[in-house]
Amino acid sequence: MLPKAYDPKGTEDRIYVLWEESGAFMADAQSKKEPFVISMPPPNATGQLHLGHAVMLALEDIFIRFARMQGKEALWLPGTDHAAIATESVVIKKIQKEEKIKDPRAHYGREKLVQKIAEFVEQSRATIRSQVRKMGASCDWSRERYTLDASLNRCVNEVFKKMYEEDPKLIYRGFRVVNWDTALQTTISDDEIEHEEHEAVLYTFEYLSSRQTGGEPLYVATSRPETKLGDVAIAVHPSDERYQHLVGKKFPVRWPGGRTISITVIADSVVDPSFGTGAVGVTPFHSKIDEALWNRHKSIDSTEPIQVITENGKIFHTIEGYGGMTVPECREAFVEGLRKEGRLLKEEKYMQPLSISYRSKKPVEELPKLQWFIDVNKEAIVWRGGKKKMSLKQIMQEVIRSHDISIIPGRFEKTYFQWIDHLQDWCISRQIWWGHRVPAWYCKKCNKIFQATDATARGVSLKHPVPDYVGIPELKKCQNCGEKNDLEQDSDTLDTWFSSGLWTWSTLIDPALAEDTSLSLQDLLKKSPDFQKFLPTSVMETGYDILFFWVARMILMTTYATGQIPFKHVYLHGLVRTRDGKKMSKSDPSTCIDPLEIIPKYGADALRLSMIVGQSPGNDFRLYEEKIAGYRNFINKLWNASRFVLMQCEKAEISPKAIPAEFSTPNSQLSTPDRALLSSLQRLVENVTEGLKAYRLSEVGEQLYSFVWDFFCNGYLELSKGEVDVSVRLKALRTIVHLLHPYCPFVTEELWSQIAPEGAGLLIKEPWPVVEEDRIDLVPEKKFELLINVISAIQSLRMEYGVPSKTKIPAIVHVAESDSFLLAYSQHFLRLANIDHLEVVPKAPAHKHGMVSMFLKGADVHLSLEGVVDLAKVKQNLEVERAQLEKFLSGVRAKLSNEQFMERAKPEVVETEKQKLADGEAKLAKIEERLRALA
């Protein structure tokens, strides 16, 4: 006998082992079945499983189990991400704290530090694996991948090389202003910047004196006066009359501290004449905007921009008066100098958008640096046999526009397009050590400094070597001098999203084949069975917060490298929030719900349901313990319903195993409740199947919940007590656990082991239920519903008039059509509604003193409560009911007397309105008659 309450703790791990050992998770690349594929978004290799992962795992497991049961070749490929900057900074902090080493990079050196990080990652990957299992994720562990696997690294190198060798080049090395994280000492991409409103001071000061301008002095407003030490120009709006006479002129400007710069006044329409003084200093090396502005105008002047701020956030030692100061120190000293010289006009507070690093949460400096970039605008690629070459940006737009890839919910397509519109070349090199090292080698022997980069042209001393070899390490050899031993690899690593962008297909490369460096990338793809069978993947499911970071990058990298889309559908889930609607933050553990604490307490099944039902894609949702407890209760309800059916089997001395899967008893031999059950079950199968196909997970979950609890347990099973034939309810239960299996796999698998027919395998491998059309019959369903409604009406009347629950009373039910059905179930009435006598009559009974009634559709229920009932209350209730009904009827009448409604509304709508009127009037007549009798 099963225990009274379901015990997830004692069940889940055991079931998971059964699944895993059964091979049910493993996909077969040789299969002829239609593939259904999900690449699991790889959790960071550092972390713990959190609720974001839990949502992702729950959703994807539902998709994959449904597909598997539907007979598709289901592959869910798991893995982990090396998470470059995130991991390196975690480990560095750890070393600083635990080993008291101030600068672990300097202390250990590259090789040793990378090794230490790798060791750390290896441990936490094991943790992640076990945590993913806890959620019940049915992924194919035999195909587990890691972004730093050799075969994935090969793909990274191959794609880098391919892009570099494209004509025109899609990967290039350039000296440009980039985002510099001074805390982490690395560049970051545009997407890794957060914009925050920040209170700042806007300083307005005299830039050109009245002597220089020949009139009013020229003032400039800025929040970063220290950068003015590196200005090369003053920009004004072309139609700004205040400055027309100065445009094109060149002036020397001497700053406090001794530095003199030379600036030219230029006119450009990006300048907003209404902000500040309408004149803005142009600092090409500390602002991307200024850099672009200066590039448009630099032909008029040969002044070279200079770098004022170093990588450490200090002022360059060559800057007169401020060398070595920090930025805030310099700002203060510079402003003080201006003040002393009487050049400071005003200081105002204002809200300034500040760039913060997504990684370190520290302000980002814009600095000029020599970095690697992916060019998103060069038209270099032929997409799908098109005639015109397209840019990466254009392909990214095209695949969404053509709906080769669809995004759920659809509104994110607009967001995606807007992001692409603003997309600029992607800086992919990082000055950290953990990750895929840039696959470019410089020959020490023939290394030359190449000509005319932008930087050298500006007189900045920079080594700007062009790599002698780009590609995969095994083949590295200088293409110029043929030297093999004297090659030095670029010291930078690649942005973590570069490799993540390849995830959907680099994971499908055959690792053994990837070792053969004689194969080209093309051959590798062609010869890898998984790649051939499983790309494109079916659905990419992830949080909307990484639409740009990851989803967009996968589209970019995959379309380019393979000529295919990475996935057909993108399903974006919302973010989990606290009860108060706040973000759960790692820094404040009290706000977090930890799935690893929830699972032992409530079970993974309950957690899964609580994150799926009631949520819609793309919208955030709140999760709190009571919600999870509610679904734990549901799981337990299902458990007990099954236990009950099993007990009935036992009583009937029938083993469930002996009842075959096929159920062939014709409808005509079944009772009305059994027919009603089978009929509504078919409609449930249909709704669930269609709903899951359309990714309407919440709606389907609700339907299953309501069917099990309301219809099956509270309706059907309650009524079935004492009925001997268990075969129909067992069949129904079997279907129910099939339908629920994707949502709550553990409890359903456990129940299946009890209720399955002899010889059945695991539920995970069972075929999905099909709709049995011949079982659909609405007549029994209607009858059954009436029965439930009548019982409910009796109970309602009893409560309303305060009949004690133990007091048995007689009931008369007046049914419109004479049918022995209700009478046949009289003993259940007696039990469920506490009735001592039931009379079913074809004619309305005469009113008796103390009679209370409820008029239902299809039946009227009368109780004789002589001596119990308060007549005044009966009368009052009837009057309230009459008033409501009259109000309703007047609305219906108004509709029906509206000519336009009669003309234009659909006939069936008119018909239902007429029916409403007829039913309502009949009911009204009954109420009035009763009121007359009471008068």
Next chain:
RNA sequence: GGGUGGUUAGCUCAGUUGGUUGAGAGCGUCUGGUUUACACCCAGAAGGUCACAGGUUCGACUCCUGUACCACCCACCA
């Protein structure tokens, strides 16, 4: 500055092609229950002018426009 989403019962949220019983669920509240599957339960009840204002329509929670508040995303006003 541009964009997106939200505003439905005390709380958390569903509501997919505008009319199929006069607006739904869970939790909470109230009333009554040791009905031998389940108190992680059963029965019943109260509670909403579907943010506001217009418009389209015979008919709008559902479509359109505008307003307010909240949240989020993007952004070259230094």
